[in-house]
Amino acid sequence: MFSLDNFFKKLTHQKIWRFIAVTLIIATLAIACNNTQTTRNSETLSIPEPGTLVWGRYSDSDTLDPHKSTSPLSRQIIDQIYDTLLAFDDQGEIQPNIAKEWSVSNNGQEYTFKLNENIKCHDGTTFDANAVKFTIDRAIDPETENYTKESWGPIETVVKLMCLLRRK
Numbered sequence: 001m002f003s004l005d006n007f008f009k010k011l012t013h014q015k016i017w018r019f020i021a022v023t024l025i026i027a028t029l030a031i032a033c034n035n036t037q038t039t040r041n042s043e044t045l046s047i048p049e050p051g052t053l054v055w056g057r058y059s060d061s062d063t064l065d066p067h068k069s070t071s072p073l074s075r076q077i078i079d080q081i082y083d084t085l086l087a088f089d090d091q092g093e094i095q096p097n098i099a100k101e102w103s104v105s106n107n108g109q110e111y112t113f114k115l116n117e118n119i120k121c122h123d124g125t126t127f128d129a130n131a132v133k134f135t136i137d138r139a140i141d142p143e144t145e146n147y148t149k150e151s152w153g154p155i156e157t158v159v160k161l162m163c164l165l166r167r168k
Contacts, residue, residue: 067139067146085113085132098127109167129155 061074066082069075085099096102099113119127133155140149153166 067144067149070147085115111167 057073059071059073061069061077062071063069063074064078064081066078069078083098085097086094086102087097089095096116098116098119100116101114103112104110105112113129113132115127115129115132121127121131125131136152136155138144139146140152140154151167156166
């Protein structure tokens with residue numbers, strides 16, 4: 001009578017490795033000789049036509065006014081609409097955005113921004129330091145409910161593509 005236990009007890013290490021090698025070769029040949037053809041779906045995907053983007057969110061925005069917004073949900077949309085003087089890169093470092101250069105005074109109270117040229121506002125007017133001044137003046141206006149306005153003073157000097165902003 002054949003016993004699997006007796007079979008393996010009589011095998012030496014060399015015979016075991018030969019047995020494993022032969023078994024693997026036979027299995028490989030059996031798989032390689034399989035006559036079944038694999039077909040792939042060659043359906044071409046098309047790029048959808050421009051249309052409406054539907055963005056599901058769990059709540060509405062409180063406002064699209066960047067100076068009045070306090071909601072992270074609003075900020076998600078506002079950040080897609082408005083540009084900033086500076087921006088953060090993927091490592092969290094401050095980088096130029098619509099300001100191509102900037103400097104901070106030694107006491108940290110004055111910020112000077114040199115702006116990029118040839119930027120147009122949504123209405124087609126040229127973006128310059130006057131647009132920055134208008135935006136900051138609106139943000140710090142007592143009538144504007146802005147939680148950061150207490151940190152900033154008015155823009156004091158404006159050159160076409162340069163502005164100076166002072167901290168209070």
